[in-house]
Amino acid sequence: MEAKASAPGKVILFGEHAVVYGKPAIAVAVDKRAVIKISENKEDTIKVYIKNLNISATIDQLNNHIIIDNGNPGILKYVLESLKRVHDASPVTIEIDLDIPIGAGFGSSAAVTVATLAAASKYNHKNLTKKEIAQKAHEVELSVQNSASPLDTTISTFGGAVYLAANAEEIKKLELNWTYPLVIGFTPRKEDTGKLVEKVRLRKEAYPDIINPLLDAMGILTETALKFIIEKKYSYLGELMNINHGFLDCLGVNTKELSNMVYTARKTGALGAKITGAGGGGSIVALCPENNLKILSALKNIEDAIEVNISHEGLEFID
Numbered sequence: 001m002e003a004k005a006s007a008p009g010k011v012i013l014f015g016e017h018a019v020v021y022g023k024p025a026i027a028v029a030v031d032k033r034a035v036i037k038i039s040e041n042k043e044d045t046i047k048v049y050i051k052n053l054n055i056s057a058t059i060d061q062l063n064n065h066i067i068i069d070n071g072n073p074g075i076l077k078y079v080l081e082s083l084k085r086v087h088d089a090s091p092v093t094i095e096i097d098l099d100i101p102i103g104a105g106f107g108s109s110a111a112v113t114v115a116t117l118a119a120a121s122k123y124n125h126k127n128l129t130k131k132e133i134a135q136k137a138h139e140v141e142l143s144v145q146n147s148a149s150p151l152d153t154t155i156s157t158f159g160g161a162v163y164l165a166a167n168a169e170e171i172k173k174l175e176l177n178w179t180y181p182l183v184i185g186f187t188p189r190k191e192d193t194g195k196l197v198e199k200v201r202l203r204k205e206a207y208p209d210i211i212n213p214l215l216d217a218m219g220i221l222t223e224t225a226l227k228f229i230i231e232k233k234y235s236y237l238g239e240l241m242n243i244n245h246g247f248l249d250c251l252g253v254n255t256k257e258l259s260n261m262v263y264t265a266r267k268t269g270a271l272g273a274k275i276t277g278a279g280g281g282g283s284i285v286a287l288c289p290e291n292n293l294k295i296l297s298a299l300k301n302i303e304d305a306i307e308v309n310i311s312h313e314g315l316e317f318i319d
């Protein structure tokens with residue numbers, strides 16, 4: 001018996017951090033995916049392998065414990081929490097194939113969570129709907145990270161472009177028939193998402209009269225971007241991305257390396273560029289209707305970079 005599923009990573013275009021305070025956000029799924037295969041094994045434990053990251057581990061689901069043979073355990077916490085929700089703890093081998101860089105704001109943890117929940121629920125003959133998987137995936141992120149918006153897990157489940165309305169009251173799939181590549185520049189992240197969310201919270205508590213209106217303005221910015229996307233006025237999005245980058249700087253999640261990449265991308269011809277995800281290292285996204293190869297190579301010269309395209313495929317069960 002074996003079951004297989006895959007789910008995409010994501011890039012947040014507008015609204016990171018503000019989304020934690022109930023503001024809207026817009027994100028797109030990208031053509032970088034996590035593929036999970038679960039198969040029966042003859043051992044008496046759950047084994048996990050992530051070949052391309054050289055990670056191998058044993059999961060003791062009943063005792064809530066991960067024993068690492070090799071590599072960094074971070075992402076395996078999401079695997080364990082996912083199994084606890086849909087798997088009966090029987091011995092299986094879990095093979096993870098990840099072409100999403102981890103810890104760089106690409107939603108690798110959400111993609112691994114969504115694909116693990118899907119593969120494990122199929123393995124256990126539980127017919128969960130995509131909506132149920134997205135809900136459980138959000139619970140997993142909450143239990144591992146303490147705080148998380150449903151943005152990453154929603155986008156990884158449903159694919160395409162997603163607008164998350166204020167207070168996560170509505171999740172709308174957007175028509176974004178846009179074939180521009182996105183260039184992503186990335187650096188290793190020094191702090192994890194939870195710590196960066198906490199850093200913003202402390203700044204908000206220290207200066208509520210300054211930070212609260214800023215978060216309100218970030219919400220208005222995302223609504224403005226939504227209007228331009230609906231009207232297909234994509235060229236207006238660049239300037240909004242630049243303004244959004246400034247707001248994220250005010251929240252304290254920018255770094256010299258990220259700013260350097262943002263300004264390099266703009267100078268090399270990007271329509272707009274900003275931090276994407278939690279910041280503090282991690283990634284920037286540049287909107288590149290033209291000059292994408294030039295921008296890619298300029299960013300590779302200073303840090304690292306890849307080109308991604310929007311993926312309309314969300315979670316997929318693989319036969």
Ligand code: PMV
Nearest residue numbers: 016017105148149193277278
């Ligand atoms: O960097 P990422 O992909 O983990 O994105 C975090 C986005 C935040 O808004 C900072 C947190 C969240 O849960 O939405």
